[in-house]
Amino acid sequence: YGEVTFQENVYKETQELAEALNRLLERLKVLDESRQEFVSNVSHELKTPLASMKVLADSLLTQEEVPNELYREFMQDITNEIERENVIITDLLSLVKLDRTTPDLNIMAVNVNSLLELILKRLKPIAADKNVEVVLESFRPVTAELDEVKITLAFTNLVENAIKYNHENGWVHVSLNADHKYFYVKVADSGIGIPEEDQQHVFERFYRVDKSHSREMGGTGLGLAIARNAVILHRGSIKVHSNPGEGTTFTVRIPLNYVV
Ligand code: ADP
Numbered sequence: 001y002g003e004v005t006f007q008e009n010v011y012k013e014t015q016e017l018a019e020a021l022n023r024l025l026e027r028l029k030v031l032d033e034s035r036q037e038f039v040s041n042v043s044h045e046l047k048t049p050l051a052s053m054k055v056l057a058d059s060l061l062t063q064e065e066v067p068n069e070l071y072r073e074f075m076q077d078i079t080n081e082i083e084r085e086n087v088i089i090t091d092l093l094s095l096v097k098l099d100r101t102t103p104d105l106n107i108m109a110v111n112v113n114s115l116l117e118l119i120l121k122r123l124k125p126i127a128a129d130k131n132v133e134v135v136l137e138s139f140r141p142v143t144a145e146l147d148e149v150k151i152t153l154a155f156t157n158l159v160e161n162a163i164k165y166n167h168e169n170g171w172v173h174v175s176l177n178a179d180h181k182y183f184y185v186k187v188a189d190s191g192i193g194i195p196e197e198d199q200q201h202v203f204e205r206f207y208r209v210d211k212s213h214s215r216e217m218g219g220t221g222l223g224l225a226i227a228r229n230a231v232i233l234h235r236g237s238i239k240v241h242s243n244p245g246e247g248t249t250f251t252v253r254i255p256l257n258y259v260v
Contacts, residue, residue, distance in 0.1 A: 038205060041205065041206045042092065045088055045206065045220065045221075046085065046088060049081040049082070049084045049085045049088075050081075050085070052077070053078050053081045053082070056077050057074075059074070084218075087218065087220060088220050088222075091222040091223070091226065092222065094153060094222075094226050095205065095222055095225060095226050095229065098150065098226060098229035098230055098233060099229060105147045105150070105233060106147050106148070107145050107146065107147055107258045108145070108146070108147075108148065109143050109144070109145060110143065110144055110145070110146045110148050110151070111141075111142075111143055112142040112143065112144055112146075112176060112185075113141055113142060113176060115148065115151070115152060115155070116136055116138070116155065116176060116185070117136060118152075119156050119159060120134055120174065122156070123156070123163060126160070126163055126164075127163050130167075130168050130169075130170070131168055131169050132163050132166050132168075132169070132170045132171065132172060133170075133171045133172070134159070134163070134171070134172045134174070135171070135172070135173055135174070136174045136175075136176070137173065137174070137175040138175075139175065139177040140176075140177065140178055142176060142178045142183045142256070143256075144183055144254065144255075144256045144257075145256070146234060146254070146258070147230075147233070150233065151230055151231075151254075153226055153227070153230055154226070154227040154228075154252070155185065155252075157223035157224065157227045158185075158187040158224075158227055158250050158252070159172060159174060159187055160223070161223060162188070162191065162248070162250075163189075164218075164219070165189070165191040165192050165248070166189050166191035166192070167190065167191060167192070170189065170190040171189070171190045172187065172188070172190075173186075173187075173189070174187050174188075175188075178256065180256075181255060181256060182236075182253050182254060183253075183254055183256055184252065184253050185251075185252045185254075186249055186250070186251050186252075187249065187250045187252075188247065188249040188250075189248055189249075190246070192244070192245070193243055193244035193245050193246055193247055193248055194209055194240065194244065194248055195209065195244050196244070199242060202224050202240060203224045203227075203228040203238070203240075204225065205221065206222065206225075207221055207224075231252055234254045234258065235259060236252060236253055236254035236255065237252070237253050238250065238251070238252050239251045
């Protein structure tokens with residue numbers, strides 16, 4: 001009788017083990033697919049400016065005599081495409097650095113009020129171009145343990161988007177608050193908004209609601225993925241709320257003290 005129970009137990013355990021292995025394999029498959037998709041997206045994004053450059057260079061080379069003005073115009077277009085390639089590669093490198101399972105974080109006490117002021121100051125020129133008013137409302141002084149470079153990247157991307165996807169004469173409202181455990185940054189804008197069905201996807205790498213509009217704005221589709229990774233590395237959270245046609249609010253919550 002005991003023998004049968006023993007065999008039954010071994011059988012059950014083997015079966016459980018097999019199921020666990022299967023789940024692991026499924027998980028690995030999903031990871032591998034997402035890695036393949038990433039590589040294919042990267043290749044596509046990098047090839048687009050290259051293709052434009054090739055067309056421009058070819059058309060210069062096949063003409064017998066190129067008028068000086070046309071030559072300069074094409075060269076300017078080529079330079080713009082090189083600049084675009086540069087932006088994509090810079091974003092990719094930022095993302096890869098933030099994607100590591102053990103990223104090298106450089107944590108120190110950071111004055112968040114000054115950090116946000118500096119970010120807004122740097123973005124003033126692009127806001128002025130669209131006559132977008134950017135205001136910062138600090139409800140209290142906040143010092144937090146952060147990797148300054150990485151968190152700057154996150155907030156810069158959020159405010160930059162709030163300006164980029166805004167209307168002429170719109171506004172961006174950045175606010176900073178804190179309780180005993182966390183600080184909260186809200187970036188609200190009067191812009192075009194994000195349709196309900198896209199809101200859950202905007203943090204994905206290369207996801208854009210409107211690809212041509214994003215590209216026109218110099219976007220790579222990586223800004224929010226970078227922001228999200230940077231926030232998560234600080235054990236924080238990021239959420240989006242939007243009413244299409246009215247505007248969007250991103251809310252970030254980060255612990256004041258970094259926990260390893
Ligand atoms: P991009 O480089 O295209 O700006 P992001 O990752 O920063 O890429 O953003 C992903 C997409 O989310 C954008 O292409 C845009 O469609 C949408 N988006 C991001 N921020 C905003 C915003 N503040 N208002 C409206 N749409 C936004």
